[in-house]
Amino acid sequence: xxxxxxxxxxxxxxxxxxxxxxxxxxxxxxxxxxxxxxxxxxxxxxxxxxxxxxxxxxxxxxxxxxxxxxxxxxxxxxxxxxxxxxxxxxxxxxxxxxxxxxxxxxxxxxxxxxxxxxxxxxxxxxxxxxxxxxxxxxxxxxxxxxxxxxxxxxxxxxxxxxxxxxxxxxxxxxxxxxxxxxxxxxxxxxxxxxxxxxxxxxxxxxxxxxxxxxxxxxxxxxxxxxxxxxxxxxxxxx
Numbered sequence: 001x002x003x004x005x006x007x008x009x010x011x012x013x014x015x016x017x018x019x020x021x022x023x024x025x026x027x028x029x030x031x032x033x034x035x036x037x038x039x040x041x042x043x044x045x046x047x048x049x050x051x052x053x054x055x056x057x058x059x060x061x062x063x064x065x066x067x068x069x070x071x072x073x074x075x076x077x078x079x080x081x082x083x084x085x086x087x088x089x090x091x092x093x094x095x096x097x098x099x100x101x102x103x104x105x106x107x108x109x110x111x112x113x114x115x116x117x118x119x120x121x122x123x124x125x126x127x128x129x130x131x132x133x134x135x136x137x138x139x140x141x142x143x144x145x146x147x148x149x150x151x152x153x154x155x156x157x158x159x160x161x162x163x164x165x166x167x168x169x170x171x172x173x174x175x176x177x178x179x180x181x182x183x184x185x186x187x188x189x190x191x192x193x194x195x196x197x198x199x200x201x202x203x204x205x206x207x208x209x210x211x212x213x214x215x216x217x218x219x220x221x222x223x224x225x226x227x228x229x230x231x232x233x234x235x236x237x238x
Contacts (some may be wrong), residue, residue: 019066027060057107
């Protein structure tokens with residue numbers, strides 16, 4: 001893999017944050033509307049500034065794809081730590097695939113909510129709920145990615161590890177701070193509601209920071225050679 005490709009994949013992290021944030025702002029999801037809003041209020045939200053919101057939705061959809069190369073280069077780095085048998089690298093790949101879908105599926109629901117704003121308010125409210133709940137309850141992807149990184153870094157016993165141990169502990173804390181969103185289904189107000197501090201704001205800050213910090217760490221080690229897999233032993237001729 002060329003250095004240019006590795007660096008391009010690493011820069012996809014900050015690019016994702018920038019494009020996704022712009023999409024969220026244009027869609028009007030920042031700050032998030034209250035889950036306690038009535039069906040009429042939700043319908044009014046999606047029936048105003050509709051085209052601008054749709055542009056934001058399209059940007060969020062395209063931004064989600066930038067997670068794939070970013071996760072791929074992290075999987076490569078994890079595999080350079082683990083060697084030939086690399087279950088944590090494959091865990092990172094699965095987590096990245098889930099992370100892409102965890103954004104695309106809610107974005108599709110937002111798109112459906114904006115598509116026919118004249119429909120029954122109750123239907124629009126249901127689509128809005130179908131978007132927001134998985135949007136903030138995105139635990140599996142974050143846990144898989146962060147735990148794969150944490151375990152690989154903390155398990156790197158080489159004389160010169162790829163990353164310092166604090167990177168592993170940082171990813172453990174990141175995984176923990178994502179957990180608040182998992183309780184959003186129980187609340188329509190307060191810190192654990194989908195617009196609350198623990199369910200939305202803290203994970204949002206942690207989420208964006210994680211891409212920036214991991215991009216910096218990936219670029220720092222970019223000049224290190226990724227060990228190639230050892231060749232398969234040749235069978236002796238019969």
